[in-house]
Amino acid sequence: MWDSLWINCNLCTIHDVENDAGLGIIHNGAIASTAGNIVWVGEASKLPDAPEKLAKEINDLNGSWITPGLIDCHTHIVHGGERINEFNMRLEGASYEEIARAGGGIRSTVKATRAASEQELFDKAMKRAQSLQSEGVTVLEIKSGYGLDWENETKQLRVARQVGENLPLDVITTYLAAHTIPEEYQNDGDGYIDSIIEKLPDLEKSGLADAIDGFCEGIAFSPAQIEKLFKAAKDLGFSLKLHAEQLSDLGGAALAAKYGAKSADHLEYVSEKSAKAMAAANSVAVILPCAFYFLNETKKPPIDLFRENTVPMAVATDMNPGSSPCCSLLLAMNMACTFFKMTPTETMRGVTLHAAQALGLEKTHGSLEVGKVADLAIWDITHPAELSYHMGFNPLQELIKGGKQIIQR
Numbered sequence: 001m002w003d004s005l006w007i008n009c010n011l012c013t014i015h016d017v018e019n020d021a022g023l024g025i026i027h028n029g030a031i032a033s034t035a036g037n038i039v040w041v042g043e044a045s046k047l048p049d050a051p052e053k054l055a056k057e058i059n060d061l062n063g064s065w066i067t068p069g070l071i072d073c074h075t076h077i078v079h080g081g082e083r084i085n086e087f088n089m090r091l092e093g094a095s096y097e098e099i100a101r102a103g104g105g106i107r108s109t110v111k112a113t114r115a116a117s118e119q120e121l122f123d124k125a126m127k128r129a130q131s132l133q134s135e136g137v138t139v140l141e142i143k144s145g146y147g148l149d150w151e152n153e154t155k156q157l158r159v160a161r162q163v164g165e166n167l168p169l170d171v172i173t174t175y176l177a178a179h180t181i182p183e184e185y186q187n188d189g190d191g192y193i194d195s196i197i198e199k200l201p202d203l204e205k206s207g208l209a210d211a212i213d214g215f216c217e218g219i220a221f222s223p224a225q226i227e228k229l230f231k232a233a234k235d236l237g238f239s240l241k242l243h244a245e246q247l248s249d250l251g252g253a254a255l256a257a258k259y260g261a262k263s264a265d266h267l268e269y270v271s272e273k274s275a276k277a278m279a280a281a282n283s284v285a286v287i288l289p290c291a292f293y294f295l296n297e298t299k300k301p302p303i304d305l306f307r308e309n310t311v312p313m314a315v316a317t318d319m320n321p322g323s324s325p326c327c328s329l330l331l332a333m334n335m336a337c338t339f340f341k342m343t344p345t346e347t348m349r350g351v352t353l354h355a356a357q358a359l360g361l362e363k364t365h366g367s368l369e370v371g372k373v374a375d376l377a378i379w380d381i382t383h384p385a386e387l388s389y390h391m392g393f394n395p396l397q398e399l400i401k402g403g404k405q406i407i408q409r
Contacts, residue, residue, distance in 0.1 A: 069138025081112025
């Protein structure tokens with residue numbers, strides 16, 4: 001017998017089927033799990049026998065909707081301190097770049113993160129992760145990037161791993177030592193990149209990081225510096241990601257595609273050439289509307305360009321203290337629609353299958369298909385588009401992680 005069976009529900013499978021390509025909607029559906037994986041999904045009328053003969057546990061959802069568990073594929077939730085003073089500075093007219101060049105920005109969070117203990121970082125990160133989880137998130141990417149030296153970068157990664165060990169949550173960790181140039185390497189970006197590369201074999205042996213990331217921008221690292229890092233990281237078998245084209249077009253997205261990066265993120269200034277390169281490499285464009293909103297930016301990512309070139313688009317919170325202090329993936333979905341004119345179908349796919357692809361998890365997560373992990377978000381809604389429609393409202397009823405209920409309201 002199956003372990004669990006959910007009946008009297010509507011399914012948003014995110015798997016292309018004839019009746020609704022893109023969302024894969026099945027009305028009056030059923031879905032079953034055994035040993036944490038999906039073993040049956042489809043119309044309830046096609047179940048092979050009566051429910052009570054098929055499963056040990058039967059869950060009647062009374063018409064609720066099931067989607068895959070949501071995936072936040074770009075966050076910085078492990079950090080010390082906050083940056084409220086910079087919020088005030090921006091309101092008085094200072095730009096993100098001006099604040100960074102004046103010694104604020106990432107470096108101010110680096111000071112706070114270095115000063116914080118692992119326990120302090122863990123306690124705060126857990127609260128942020130639980131907030132995301134309360135809205136249906138079952139997979140979370142967490143970056144380092146606020147240590148900028150071996151000791152503190154690995155401290156962040158250890159905390160990130162601990163979050164995944166202490167919550168029913170899959171955590172993917174990303175090493176973002178190339179976030180900005182630390183004070184110790186002032187005016188020596190090449191030397192700092194070399195110091196990162198030197199420790200990559202130790203990082204690989206530690207098992208603390210799943211991917212390598214960098215910030216390719218005028219206030220951070222040049223394409224040549226990022227390429228040097230990517231060559232070394234790829235040789236060691238790391239997955240690659242890149243913060244690219246947030247403030248200017250340096251061709252970072254094309255560089256990421258050249259090295260087979262899982263994603264390029266931000267992309268407000270991305271060119272058509274880079275978009276085509278991403279499409280050819282099947283790299284995901286990770287759209288981060290909360291940062292756009294919080295920084296009061298005006299340059300929008302070229303969503304139509306991604307559509308025209310069939311670049312898969314994910315949506316994430318970019319939760320961080322400086323440009324996106326947001327722990328709501330549902331709000332990010334709404335902002336992607338309202339600011340960037342993404343459709344609710346695109347944002348739904350953007351926090352499920354495409355987010356999984358951005359993390360290299362598309363074979364096991366992101367859609368309701370037989371053989372995939374039974375991560376199910378159960379909602380009190382009339383259509384999945386409501387998840388992008390509401391603001392400040394959470395319709396989650398239950399959250400299932402690996403076939404087991406972890407949240408019930």
